[in-house]
Amino acid sequence: MKNILITGGVGFIGSNLALKLVDLGYVVTVLDNLSEQIHGLNPKDSSLYKSILGKVNFIRGNVTCREDIERSVKGQDAIIHLAAETGTGQSMYEIEKYSKVNVSGTALILDVLVNNKNSVKKFILASSRAVYGEGKYKRMNSEVVYPECRSVDNMQQGNFEMTDKNGQFLEALATDEDSKLHPTSYYGLTKLQQEQMVQLICGSVGINYVILRYQNVFGTGQSLLNPYTGILSIFSTQILNGKSLNIFEDGLMTRDFVNIEDTVEATIRSLEMETANNEIINIGSGVAKTVFSMANLLVSAYEINVPTEISGEFRVGDIRHNFADVTKAKQLLKFQPKVSFENGISDFTNWVMQQPRNDNHLNVSFQELKDKGFLKS
Structure with a gap:
């Protein structure tokens, strides 16, 4: 496989992936709509766009437009489908938008692959840990359970940890690929729909998928610039602008942070290795970090003392804990994350310090959530 199409290839993951593939000798085509939410009012001035300019075949277009997809797919050996709306909280009230881009856009790509003559041999879908919802836990007796989302009433009383129906606290476990799939956000639901469509259609027409x-x-x-997703970038912009950090819940919710370099390597391995064909694979570090500790690490790295407020506010649809079981990635992709969270943060903050200081309009996104009833306290 030599010719690779990346949808959403001017995004964060897509641009890094495109440049690495070019370095490896691939011919890369990028289809991207240069979303204002990601690239700002003048998207052609964005650093992400400038980074791929002249190095890939760039098509400004949309996955919701059949003509754009048909033009992009011609002559491609593989498709890496990254284009998506990604804000978990935003997805709860921008339902039609997320459905149109994530679900209908993916359906349209698959429709073109089925009905138009093409040379595509592999389809890689960028899915999300959001399909697991709250993920995998165990009771004190070691029984594995998959709890539903937390109740609003409990969280309004300050009870944020996961419990079973009897009020017994649950311990978070690394979530493997065979875990129950029960998204707690509309974004997660659209990613699950994408997965099911890709498995069904690609499996039916003989296109290998990952x-x-x-x-x-x-x-x-x-x-x-994006105030709807990317907690590290959101907090960084707040810190550099001297604004306080609003940490939701009690700050002890955990996330699995995986560095972009590791993410790109794993994605390329899934493209090149036949052991990955027709598989679903977690890509993460396998390490859980609390949001509070991450915020303190950023404040320390920037050496800017801004107020840190643990507000007790919470977003409906947010999960408490989720970190990946990466055993399958190690087995099938021979993939082992190389960049530690601490080293990755150091590189990230050094880069951020060199960027223009812009307002990410976080207060606007918070107000939207409150107005729609999805940000509560």
Whole structure:
């Protein structure tokens, strides 16, 4: 396989992936709509766009447009489908938008592959840990359970940890690919729908597929403008602008942060290795980090003392804990994350310090959530 199409290839993951593939000798085509939410009002001035300019075949278009897809797919050996709306909280009230891009856009790509003559041999879908919802836990007696989302009433009383129906506390476990799939956000639901469509259609027409369930990807090049996703970039922008950090719940919820370099390596391995064909694979570090500790690490790295407020506010649809079981990635991709969280944060913050300081309009996104009833206290 030589010719690779990346949808959403001017995004954070996509641009880094495109440049690495070019370095490896691949011919890369990028289809991207240069979303204002990611790239700002003048998207052609964004660093992400400039990084791929002249190095790939760039098509400005949309996965919801059949003509754009048909033009992009011609002559391609593989498709890496990254284009998606990604904000978990935003997805709860921008339902039609998320459905149109994530679900209908993926359906349209698959429709073109089935009905138009093409040379595509492999389809890689960027999915998300959001398909697991709250993920995998165990009771004190070691029984494995998959709890439903937390109740609003409990969280309004300050009870944020996961419990069973009897009020017994549950211990978070690494979530493997065979875990129950029960998204707690509309974003997660659209990613699950994508997965099911890809498995069904690609499996039916003989196109090898790989579904990668990414955890929280971070690193240099991440958009600092998007107030709806990317907690490290959101907090960084607040700190550098001297604004306080609003940490939801009690700050002890955990996330699995995986560096962009590791994410790109794992994705390329899934493209090149036949052991990955027709598989679903978690891509993460396998390590849980609390949001509070991450915020303190950022404040220390920037050496800017801003107020840190653990507000007790919470977003409906947010999960408490989720970190990946990466055993399958090690077995099938021979993949082992190389960049530690601490080293990755150091590289990230050094890069952020060199970027223009812009307002990410976080207060606007918070107000939207409150107005729609999805941010509560």
